[in-house]
Amino acid sequence: MKWWPGDPKRGDIIRIPVGAIYHYGIFVDDDTVVQFGPPPGTSGYNDGKDIKVCTASPEEFSCGKIVEVAVLDKDEQKRRIPPEQTVNTAVSRIGEGGYDLLHNNCEHFVNECVFGEKRSTQEEEARKRWYDRPVFDCYFAAVPEELSFEEYSDKIVPVQRLEYIRSTSDEKLRRSRLFAWELLEAAAMRSFGFRMDELALKKDKCGCWTSGRMEFSMTHTDNVAAVAVSNAPAGIDAADTEVFAHSGISADSILTRKEKKMLSGITGDELAVLLTRKESIFKSMKKMSFSPVKTEASQKNTLSMRLTEFPGYIFSVHGEKAGALRCYVYSSGKFTRTTAEMTGLN
Amino acid sequence: MQLTRAEILERLKEILISSDAVPPEICDACNEDSDLFTDIGLSSIGMLYVVIAIEEAFHVRFTGMGVSDFRTVRDVINHIEEHLS
Numbered sequence: 001m002k003w004w005p006g007d008p009k010r011g012d013i014i015r016i017p018v019g020a021i022y023h024y025g026i027f028v029d030d031d032t033v034v035q036f037g038p039p040p041g042t043s044g045y046n047d048g049k050d051i052k053v054c055t056a057s058p059e060e061f062s063c064g065k066i067v068e069v070a071v072l073d074k075d076e077q078k079r080r081i082p083p084e085q086t087v088n089t090a091v092s093r094i095g096e097g098g099y100d101l102l103h104n105n106c107e108h109f110v111n112e113c114v115f116g117e118k119r120s121t122q123e124e125e126a127r128k129r130w131y132d133r134p135v136f137d138c139y140f141a142a143v144p145e146e147l148s149f150e151e152y153s154d155k156i157v158p159v160q161r162l163e164y165i166r167s168t169s170d171e172k173l174r175r176s177r178l179f180a181w182e183l184l185e186a187a188a189m190r191s192f193g194f195r196m197d198e199l200a201l202k203k204d205k206c207g208c209w210t211s212g213r214m215e216f217s218m219t220h221t222d223n224v225a226a227v228a229v230s231n232a233p234a235g236i237d238a239a240d241t242e243v244f245a246h247s248g249i250s251a252d253s254i255l256t257r258k259e260k261k262m263l264s265g266i267t268g269d270e271l272a273v274l275l276t277r278k279e280s281i282f283k284s285m286k287k288m289s290f291s292p293v294k295t296e297a298s299q300k301n302t303l304s305m306r307l308t309e310f311p312g313y314i315f316s317v318h319g320e321k322a323g324a325l326r327c328y329v330y331s332s333g334k335f336t337r338t339t340a341e342m343t344g345l346n
Numbered sequence: 347m348q349l350t351r352a353e354i355l356e357r358l359k360e361i362l363i364s365s366d367a368v369p370p371e372i373c374d375a376c377n378e379d380s381d382l383f384t385d386i387g388l389s390s391i392g393m394l395y396v397v398i399a400i401e402e403a404f405h406v407r408f409t410g411m412g413v414s415d416f417r418t419v420r421d422v423i424n425h426i427e428e429h430l431s
Contacts (some may be wrong), residue, residue, distance in 0.1 A: 019391075100408075102398060122391065123394065130395065130398055278417070335353070
């Protein structure tokens with residue numbers, strides 16, 4: 001559909017700009033336009049209350065602005081209801097109320113009269129912008145020392161995940177896995193408004209849990225859990241620097257050849273940064289197996305950070321939307337926005 | 347979903363920032379008294395985005411809403427609080 005200033009014909013959709021949006025009507029004849037309420041902002045609009053389908057003269061409808069006429073493409077011409085029927089429908093609805101900015105506005109009305117379909121491109125575009133906004137939210141939390149498996153067991157979906165957690169023999173690990181799942185639940189609701197049962201969770205070919213509604217990645221140590229949620233593939237990894245220092249992991253087992261040349265003598269926390277970066281990249285790319293010596297740590301859209309709330313930890317994230325990173329600390333069901341201190345290679 | 351007014355305001359600021367219609371510093375500085383149109387500079391299409399985003403983010407559905415139903419951030423928070431409860 002295109003718009004053109006010109007003389008409308010009987011049954012045409014016409015519109016005028018009102019600020020950054022448009023007000024729509026059905027042209028009936030030289031004396032009459034049928035519209036769902038007067039244009040917003042005019043005296044008869046009454047702050048959006050008690051709006052009804054009504055008539056106006058073309059002059060009243062225009063509010064002194066240039067009136068544009070809808071020019072239908074071939075497909076739209078085929079789909080449209082015959083103009084006389086459009087006019088009859090519009091006129092028959094005069095006096096009808098139920099106006100709603102989002103779900104039943106003047107554009108919904110004219111499209112229903114012309115195409116028999118209640119649609120608003122303005123609403124659809126705004127909704128698309130919301131869905132397409134870059135999201136890369138990371139949630140961090142301390143794993144509680146006491147966590148009742150029974151208390152959480154009815155909340156864990158899918159059942160396979162519950163069974164997997166239940167079968168974990170190491171008590172600390174079981175607690176971390178359980179809590180990470182709770183954190184995922186909180187993150188999905190906080191960032192996307194999804195409940196767990198809406199996530200369409202399933203295992204992918206690599207054996208990782210994925211959602212049909214959002215991208216996510218989880219990591220946990222004995223004491224800390226972190227979840228990244230995004231609308232593009234995402235990876236997150238954490239390292240307890242003290243544990244890492246005593247792990248015996250060497251540069252040789254982590255660095256690529258190129259990195260060995262560039263980063264000779266690297267040890268300690270810097271090595272932990274590199275390994276978590278690689279792990280986050282691996283998780284984001286959903287590959288079958290992880291080989292740090294074949295994964296470059298300096299890839300774009302990879303960030304490494306420390307949080308004042310978890311001083312002994314290094315976190316790395318990777319994802320196309322990492323530039324939109326927002327960090328939250330989760331505690332007792334509450335979220336607190338926090339600022340991460342970026343570290344190394346970013 | 348149990349949220350305090352401060353938590354709703356925080357999430358509202360995030361929605362305003364994601365609209366790309368308002369500079370982040372203005373979003374960060376807004377409070378319950380801020381006028382959506384004169385202080386924050388929201389356009390009518392920006393308002394449409396914000397209302398849709400609120401529906402999606404807070405799992406609430408607004409019905410019978412007009413363009414001018416909200417004037418201040420407080421009006422929006424009241425509306426969300428009412429629907430959440």
